[in-house]
Amino acid sequence: MCKECGCGLVDVTNKKILEVFENILKHNQLQAQHNREHLERHKVYAINLMSAPGSGKTTLLEKTIDILKDKYQIGVIEGDLETQKDAERIKNKGIPVYQITTGSACHLDANLVHKGMHYLPIEKLDILFVENIGNLVCPANYDLGTHLNVTILSVPEGDDKPEKYPLIFKSSDLVIINKIDLLPYFDFNLEKVKNEIKKINPKVQIIVLSSKTGEGFENWISFIEEKIKNYRNENR
Amino acid sequence: MCKECGCGLVDVTNKKILEVFENILKHNQLQAQHNREHLERHKVYAINLMSAPGSGKTTLLEKTIDILKDKYQIGVIEGDLETQKDAERIKNKGIPVYQITTGSACHLDANLVHKGMHYLPIEKLDILFVENIGNLVCPANYDLGTHLNVTILSVPEGDDKPEKYPLIFKSSDLVIINKIDLLPYFDFNLEKVKNEIKKINPKVQIIVLSSKTGEGFENWISFIEEKIKNYRNENR
Numbered sequence: 001m002c003k004e005c006g007c008g009l010v011d012v013t014n015k016k017i018l019e020v021f022e023n024i025l026k027h028n029q030l031q032a033q034h035n036r037e038h039l040e041r042h043k044v045y046a047i048n049l050m051s052a053p054g055s056g057k058t059t060l061l062e063k064t065i066d067i068l069k070d071k072y073q074i075g076v077i078e079g080d081l082e083t084q085k086d087a088e089r090i091k092n093k094g095i096p097v098y099q100i101t102t103g104s105a106c107h108l109d110a111n112l113v114h115k116g117m118h119y120l121p122i123e124k125l126d127i128l129f130v131e132n133i134g135n136l137v138c139p140a141n142y143d144l145g146t147h148l149n150v151t152i153l154s155v156p157e158g159d160d161k162p163e164k165y166p167l168i169f170k171s172s173d174l175v176i177i178n179k180i181d182l183l184p185y186f187d188f189n190l191e192k193v194k195n196e197i198k199k200i201n202p203k204v205q206i207i208v209l210s211s212k213t214g215e216g217f218e219n220w221i222s223f224i225e226e227k228i229k230n231y232r233n234e235n236r
Numbered sequence: 237m238c239k240e241c242g243c244g245l246v247d248v249t250n251k252k253i254l255e256v257f258e259n260i261l262k263h264n265q266l267q268a269q270h271n272r273e274h275l276e277r278h279k280v281y282a283i284n285l286m287s288a289p290g291s292g293k294t295t296l297l298e299k300t301i302d303i304l305k306d307k308y309q310i311g312v313i314e315g316d317l318e319t320q321k322d323a324e325r326i327k328n329k330g331i332p333v334y335q336i337t338t339g340s341a342c343h344l345d346a347n348l349v350h351k352g353m354h355y356l357p358i359e360k361l362d363i364l365f366v367e368n369i370g371n372l373v374c375p376a377n378y379d380l381g382t383h384l385n386v387t388i389l390s391v392p393e394g395d396d397k398p399e400k401y402p403l404i405f406k407s408s409d410l411v412i413i414n415k416i417d418l419l420p421y422f423d424f425n426l427e428k429v430k431n432e433i434k435k436i437n438p439k440v441q442i443i444v445l446s447s448k449t450g451e452g453f454e455n456w457i458s459f460i461e462e463k464i465k466n467y468r469n470e471n472r
Contacts, residue, residue: 156392
């Protein structure tokens with residue numbers, strides 16, 4: 001019943017929705033844990049790439065693969081609402097890739113990633129990249145069982161985004177600020193953004209780079225290699 | 237039970253989720269219809285602005301208000317996960333504004349907009365703008381009771397977005413391609429994008445503009461004024 005205008009509509013039973021949502025997250029958490037066990041059995045280090053649409057996830061991934069593919073066996077799970085385009089771009093690099101098209105779902109979940117893991121030759125991989133759906137809201141809620149959550153923020157999106165979408169920055173281990181070659185054309189205050197991100201998540205690391213020009217890209221590469229070294233030492 | 241590895245995890249009961257989701261959408265549809273009746277009783281024309289984060293919704297709205305505020309009474313409902321920043325930008329224009337912060341929800345729904353409508357002096361307004369959460373996925377599913385769905389796509393997001401996020405383009409009456417002053421710096425094929433959008437939604441109108449330089453902005457303004465004229469003729 002609408003208090004303001006007495007229109008007689010009942011409110012959505014929020015309690016029921018919350019219950020179902022909690023159940024989904026609980027199940028997702030179990031599946032994520034199971035995924036992690038799979039990955040650890042095969043000593044695969046998994047990285048979840050999240051961002052808004054158009055921040056340059058696929059281009060960053062292509063360049064990363066070019067640099068690392070002779071040293072590590074890489075596999076990719078690609079998430080999109082529709083189209084196989086990103087998967088085709090990765091396949092052109094000679095890398096095994098599994099495309100998930102979610103139709104209308106705004107994020108990947110641990111169950112979808114689990115399917116992808118069984119499709120890929122998981123036992124042969126060193127690194128598994130998961131490219132999530134382009135979205136700054138939903139992916140933050142779903143643990144995929146990966147070891148590293150990376151959020152990419154690109155300069156054209158604006159320097160107010162961490163403050164406006166804090167959850168995804170809070171759930172990240174690393175934030176990449178991408179497309180810094182475009183800084184001259186945008187009113188984007190790099191120091192302010194870094195401070196905002198650190199305020200939301202004091203433990204997060206931040207790497208500033210341009211996938212296009214390659215500036216700062218070596219920091220991302222050595223970050224991954226360091227993580228893999230530590231992971232292997234822990235999983236001996 | 238996982239077929240591939242026999243891990244014993246049961247799948248999420250998708251049927252139950254779908255049932256709840258259908259109930260939510262059914263309720264939302266009723267509430268949207270109620271909103272429309274409210275708006276029509278007061279002869280308010282309502283416009284739902286949707287886009288990815290950083291496409292320039294608020295800047296477009298500020299400029300639109302500057303041009304139209306002496307001719308029409310304008311009200312704004314602002315949707316954000318967090319912060320009152322966008323609402324403050326609008327308030328600085330001397331316009332009544334209601335800020336909705338959704339916390340973690342990735343879209344506005346008809347119920348939230350209904351609350352906003354009762355907060356604003358709806359009986360005095362000519363135009364109500366609703367700025368949705370920055371998201372190319374979720375807002376497409378929720379009718380808010382507005383008369384016009386507008387999706388904004390900005391050049392830096394890339395020309396592959398309509399194909400990858402078709403649902404929001406399908407549910408739009410108008411697509412604005414924004415930030416065309418940046419075309420020289422991006423590999424963005426304007427004709428290709430227009431064709432893709434028309435393929436997804438043959439009835440949609442497309443306006444190409446830059447809120448920054450003002451190029452093409454007059455087409456958006458006359459589009460709104462034409463719509464309001466027709467709306468008033470129908471609601472005499």
